[in-house]
Amino acid sequence: MSATVHAVHWLVGVAQRAALPGADALATPIVTDPAAAWHDVAGGCGVDAELLAARVADHFRLPVAQLRTAQAGARKLLPEALVRRYGVFPLRADDRHLVVATSDPTNLNVEQDVSFASGRHVTLEVASPGAIADMIEATYSPEQSIESMLKGVRDPSHTLTVVEEEEAEAGPSADEAGTGPVVQLVNLILQRAVDRGASDIHLQPAGNMGVVRYRVDGVLANSGQMPLPALNRVISRIKVMAKLDIADHLRPQDGRARIMIAGRTYELRISTVPARGAQKCVIRVLDAGRASTISEVGIPDAELVRLRRLLSFRDGMIVVTGPTGSGKTTTLYAALQQVHREDVNVMTVEDPIERELPGVTQIQVETRQGVTFASALRAILRQDPDVIFVGEIRDAETAAVAAQAALTGHLVLATLHANDAIGAIRRLADLGLDHATIASTLRGAVAQRLVRRINPACAEPVDDQTPLTDEEERLAIAFGTRPVARAGQGEAAYRGRLPIVQVFEATPDLTQLIAEGKAAGLIEAAAEAAGMRTLRTVGVARVQRGETTLAELERVLGDVDEARAEAALPVPTGAPRGTLALVAASIPDVEQAVPHVLLADDDGANRIIARALLEAQQYRVTEARDGQEAVEHLASGELYDLVVLDLDMPRKGGREVLHALRADVASAGIPVVILTGSSDAELETSLLEEGADDYIRKPFDPRRFLSRVKATLRRSAA
Structure with a gap:
């Protein structure tokens, strides 16, 4: 008569080899997810999660992760969806390597998928699932993403107040939509519209990004973009302002709100409709204080x-x-x-x-x-x-x-x-x-x-x-x-x-x-x-x-x-003749079929190589010969999925352009990759902290260059 063998979780084996008290009595099934397994083993052995993490690290000959000393910029190298799926957290990175914390060193898919997403070789360190989850929540929440996006944005010259705002119906999203970074981003969007004299604001999904468009003098034009999670939070905040049902994403809704900027009141007419991948919101901006008489309307x-x-x-x-x-x-x-x-x-x-x-x-x-x-x-x-x-x-x-x-x-x-x-x-x-x-x-x-x-x-x-x-x-x-x-x-x-x-x-x-x-x-x-x-x-x-x-x-x-x-209108004799400078009123198509990359480098040879590599991937490429030209392209209203900036350029360097991008809410969400000839790790870390999404050392290897570009675009899409 043969005995039935019950497979137990690998964490039980680690506890038994470490001679933890009570480990021999554990029978946690092999299919138990990591968080539950850590809870069972730590509780069964009477030890805390930190001690168990040290034993796991010893067993696999890996370091114990120091989560509190993680580089702030490293989070940009991994998308939130992947981090949450595997329960990992990025700790630090250099040009070729990324160190991540994990609670399950046995998962072979982690290294492969994290390497693919970051474009770097992956090294693992060990931390408990609870500690990793806390870091993920503190770092990857949409509010944190928005706060990071707004970090370098200039404060508006006037404050915005929502007039007679009432509490929305209770619900988890209502609290999230009212948090500081979301409110700040919405206020910036509204203030920018008022400053430009926009009659309408369009907030809508466009491919993998959210797009902000303003209708100024009757012409609709792109004004900025943001990650889709940020767009969803922005629209939720606007629905709170309009006293709409923020939990209902499937039906069109209409509402109104009133704001005050610099002592002047503006009425907002708000309409939301469900769209593919997100909601679309259109806001009509009405100057409540402007009451024109019939002679002031401008009628001939x-x-x-x-x-x-x-x-x-x-x-x-x-x-x-x-x-x-x-x-x-x-x-x-x-x-x-x-x-x-x-x-x-x-x-x-x-x-x-x-x-x-x-x-x-x-x-x-x-x-x-x-x-x-x-x-x-x-x-x-x-x-x-x-x-x-x-x-x-x-x-x-x-x-x-x-x-x-x-x-x-x-x-x-x-x-x-x-x-x-x-x-x-x-x-x-x-x-x-x-x-x-x-x-x-x-x-x-x-x-x-x-x-x-x-x-x-x-x-x-x-x-x-x-x-x-x-x-x-x-x-x-x-x-x-x-x-x-x-x-x-x-x-x-x-x-x-x-x-x-x-x-x-x-x-x-x-x-x-x-x-x-x-x-x-x-x-x-x-x-x-x-x-x-x-x-x-x-x-x-x-x-x-x-x-x-x-x-x-x-x-x-x-x-x-x-x-x-x-x-x-017969033309009088001798009247002056003129010509028209046709000013295009075209509305760019926000549904871009392929990624559009702005490539700024004063080295013509580098531009030729990089452009050839990108166009071989069917990307659209716009070139800039220096930082000032890059800024002019960005100010044109054209949408870019990625900006690649050389660090050292005449007129404006890559760092200066990066700061300008991050200082404007319209461009704060555009991914940026910096090309640098320096091997200074501190410089690279500071670039990430200042708003870059990645960096590539020159002279760049074509394969690594494409890997980093694709990884950055994937993270942006996620």
């Missing part, structure tokens, strides 16, 4: 006169059309200020309320509570209103109630989605209003777009010798200035935006055409004959005055019609 004089006439009516409907972000609400809020007086009862129904208007009753649409545009509008009619603002006429029911209000002695202002002012008539008909009702209620319609204004600091005069572009030849447009981007001076070719406005007034003759259901083209022709200017005509006039460019106008409106423009 001719259109302003027509709009004032419309606002002088005591009843009827005025609709403002245009795409999202075209300034409709700003114009309507200014119009409400125009009509609001002590003897006028103004009420609004909005979704959302974008700005508080003193003395105006504003109702927020709450669909889940049954408060829709139509139901709120019906309730308003029982509140003795004089002027009603409807945030959007989006369905037949709202259109019918708005028309009823206009017919019963109320002035109704509303927004509507249509391509131009005449298109509002067709849109109201599509929503179920008959032509007779439209003719009886519609006082007028306003169409609006926003174009970027030429920055006066970047405008320069042109003369008769400057050749016309194809667009200018086609339209024969004359103007006196052109925008020129001044690289390195912090000036953009465009700054601020101008409204392009079309105002349709429903005169008796035009009302008759509407009632008869005439075609839009006929109504438009009659309206132009009565003095209405089209969006294109108004826009071309701004081009001729040198306020904007034809390229910008066609970006917003599409191709400008030649016949209309020439008829509207």
Whole structure:
């Protein structure tokens, strides 16, 4: 009769060989995970984890790990996922070796996978699972990663305060989202948006990174990137500010928050949606303290006169059309200020309320509570209103109630989605209003777009010798200035935006055409004959005055019609001729198919070798011949997955560029590898502590160079 052999854990054998008390009675199964096995053996033998670690180290002839003296920069050489999977912790590194602490020296996969991730040979030291876990939690938490990323970031000139912030629902993520580093990073993102005059902030996953983008003057551009775990924490913090459910990652959510910077209040409209790999968050930034009057909006004089006439009516409907972000609400809020007086009862129904208007009753649409545009509008009619603002006429029911209000002695202002002012008539008909009702209620319609204004600091005069572009030849447009981007001076070719406005007034003759259901083209022709200017005509006039460019106008409106423009604006004899410096308004594709590497080295031979190696791996490579050129590339808005910097370069050295990268929240999360000709271990350690993710000694071995680059990219992706 054969005896059954029960395999026991290797740690039991170590305890028995070390003659620890009670070791012979242990029967911990071989499949027990390291943490549980250490707990069983230490408890069964009556020893602490430190003593057991010393016995394990003696058994395998390995040193005992001194976790508290670990190099701060060594953690950058291993991704968090790998560290947690194997229960290891990086202790110190040099150019070729990495020392890690482990509680299981028998796991042969540790050396192989850690070597692959770091690009170095691996040496093991022994520590208990509990001690390693404590170091991992203290070092690799997302908050610690964010704190490390922000270590060199310059403090903002103004403090940011969240106004009337309430506690979010209890939950572990709420506490994490409110920790110091996360709050600091969110505040920096918001302050940067305000400083740049951004109307929207986009936070979204892009491949293996999180990307921050700002919409400034209507153009969306990349502004920075961060690791995905940091992005998730940032969005959680924003959801806390907006009082959203931070545990719900699967459904779209909308909320609002209010912040104060330098004594000025800003409203934030926040929208989150689930996306692949993370959430996407868009924040609309509204200056709550900016309350423009109708004369301050920037509407051209001719259109302003027509709009004032419309606002002088005591009843009827005025609709403002245009795409999202075209300034409709700003114009309507200014119009409400125009009509609001002590003897006028103004009420609004909005979704959302974008700005508080003193003395105006504003109702927020709450669909889940049954408060829709139509139901709120019906309730308003029982509140003795004089002027009603409807945030959007989006369905037949709202259109019918708005028309009823206009017919019963109320002035109704509303927004509507249509391509131009005449298109509002067709849109109201599509929503179920008959032509007779439209003719009886519609006082007028306003169409609006926003174009970027030429920055006066970047405008320069042109003369008769400057050749016309194809667009200018086609339209024969004359103007006196052109925008020129001044690289390195912090000036953009465009700054601020101008409204392009079309105002349709429903005169008796035009009302008759509407009632008869005439075609839009006929109504438009009659309206132009009565003095209405089209969006294109108004826009071309701004081009001729040198306020904007034809390229910008066609970006917003599409191709400008030649016949209309020439008829509207004949070129005076002897007028100065100009040209356009086309300023690209393209939005870089954030979903990059391959890694993009910025390679900065003043040694041309090194650049040739490194570029060839990287491009052989199908990487995109952008070269810089010195540190200053590298900084200019980084400031261009292009996204980089990795920056490789030579330590010693003219104009700006690699260390100086590294400090500049880490001092700006937009670039603080970009991985950086330093090329150094020094063998000074202290220098290499200090580079890691100052923000480098790795370093490579020169002259570099091609295989080791690629290994380090790939390892850094893998760690960034993890």
